[in-house]
Amino acid sequence: MGVTVRLDEARWQAHLAEVVADAEAIVPVVKGHGYGFGLVRLAAECRRLGLDTIAVGMASEVGVVRGTFDGDVVVLQPYEQGDGGLAHTLTADPHVITTVSRLDDLRVLAAGPGRPRVLVEVLTAMRRHGLSEADLAAAGPLLADVAFEGWTIHLPLREDGRYAEAVRLARAALAVAPGTLWLSHLPSDEVRRLAAKLGGPDGPVPVRARVGTRLWLGDAGGRQTTATVLDVHRVGRGERAGYRGRVVPGAGWVVVVAGGTSHGVGLEAPTSASSLRQRATALATGSLGAAGRALSPFTIDGRKRWFLEPPHMQSSLVFLPASATPPAVGDEVPVELRLTIATPDAVILCAS
Numbered sequence: 001m002g003v004t005v006r007l008d009e010a011r012w013q014a015h016l017a018e019v020v021a022d023a024e025a026i027v028p029v030v031k032g033h034g035y036g037f038g039l040v041r042l043a044a045e046c047r048r049l050g051l052d053t054i055a056v057g058m059a060s061e062v063g064v065v066r067g068t069f070d071g072d073v074v075v076l077q078p079y080e081q082g083d084g085g086l087a088h089t090l091t092a093d094p095h096v097i098t099t100v101s102r103l104d105d106l107r108v109l110a111a112g113p114g115r116p117r118v119l120v121e122v123l124t125a126m127r128r129h130g131l132s133e134a135d136l137a138a139a140g141p142l143l144a145d146v147a148f149e150g151w152t153i154h155l156p157l158r159e160d161g162r163y164a165e166a167v168r169l170a171r172a173a174l175a176v177a178p179g180t181l182w183l184s185h186l187p188s189d190e191v192r193r194l195a196a197k198l199g200g201p202d203g204p205v206p207v208r209a210r211v212g213t214r215l216w217l218g219d220a221g222g223r224q225t226t227a228t229v230l231d232v233h234r235v236g237r238g239e240r241a242g243y244r245g246r247v248v249p250g251a252g253w254v255v256v257v258a259g260g261t262s263h264g265v266g267l268e269a270p271t272s273a274s275s276l277r278q279r280a281t282a283l284a285t286g287s288l289g290a291a292g293r294a295l296s297p298f299t300i301d302g303r304k305r306w307f308l309e310p311p312h313m314q315s316s317l318v319f320l321p322a323s324a325t326p327p328a329v330g331d332e333v334p335v336e337l338r339l340t341i342a343t344p345d346a347v348i349l350c351a352s
Contacts, residue, residue, distance in 0.1 A: 001228040002258040002345035008222045009349040015219040022188045029212030031057030036339030043068040059087040078129045081108045091116035101129035110145035118146040122169045126156050133172050140176045150180030163190050180206040226332035231256035242309040252321040264342030266311040297336040301325045
């Protein structure tokens with residue numbers, strides 16, 4: 001065993017069912033490393049739930065999920081006409097929906113053979129991909145030459161002004177052409193409110209809610225991540241250990257535990273701190289790191305323990321003081337990992 005995620009299968013699937021029931025025509029996001037669970041496992045859950053559409057990140061991920069999920073697949077990465085490779089080939093697939101975020105790319109697809117299924121992305125305050133409000137009108141005449149699936153609006157995570165932005169952009173897009181609104185990062189109640197607000201006498205406008213992290217990782221209590229203890233060595237104060245022969249801070253043990261950079265141990269996304277307290281914490285953590293000290297994500301004998309040195313590719317060295325009780329080789333200790341950036345060795349489905 002190395003790094004293992006044990007997932008309470010019944011609890012996880014109950015959580016998935018709850019999110020699916022709450023969302024409007026949900027489109028699960030199944031991309032990258034599959035939120036630590038793998039693309040094929042997530043695609044299988046979507047099939048089990050009877051869903052008709054999923055979204056992958058890149059064209060290369062379509063083939064990975066295709067053998068498991070036979071519904072429609074949205075490619076989130078915008079089409080790039082200069083690519084000319086797999087993304088272009090997939091525009092001829094009747095079960096693939098291509099995202100377009102530039103007028104020039106839309107013109108190329110509209111002028112090409114066939115009628116590719118297309119979602120047109122609207123630029124939001126994220127300033128990532130999409131047509132600006134000023135360019136939306138120019139897209140209108142091109143939509144007749146593609147199979148237009150609707151407008152996609154990928155909103156920022158920040159709540160301030162998010163709903164108002166969604167209403168403004170959706171209204172501008174629908175004024176160009178009616179279509180389904182594909183929304184990300186908007187709570188279910190606001191999706192419903194927006195659909196009703198922009199609807200007419202025939203009812204709400206059609207909407208689809210894309211959901212990723214909240215769906216797959218939203219129930220943290222239903223899973224446990226552990227790492228196997230590979231070796232334990234008694235050390236005395238002043239002795240050296242590790243790749244670089246660091247002086248151990250006192251008498252105790254060096255615990256060699258599975259889990260290194262290849263698993264995501266020691267890796268962090270840049271801080272999203274927005275409050276003074278969060279920034280102060282990030283500053284303090286950075287200062288400790290600069291001084292060569294970093295708290296590991298491993299809990300041994302009831303507490304998080306300090307790295308002896310930076311984690312290696314597949315294992316880490318952790319210092320345990322003499323006052324603690326050392327684990328035995330083969331024990332599993334809790335490890336805290338963000339599954340959006342971590343890759344475990346095994347995911348085990350368990351009974352409650």
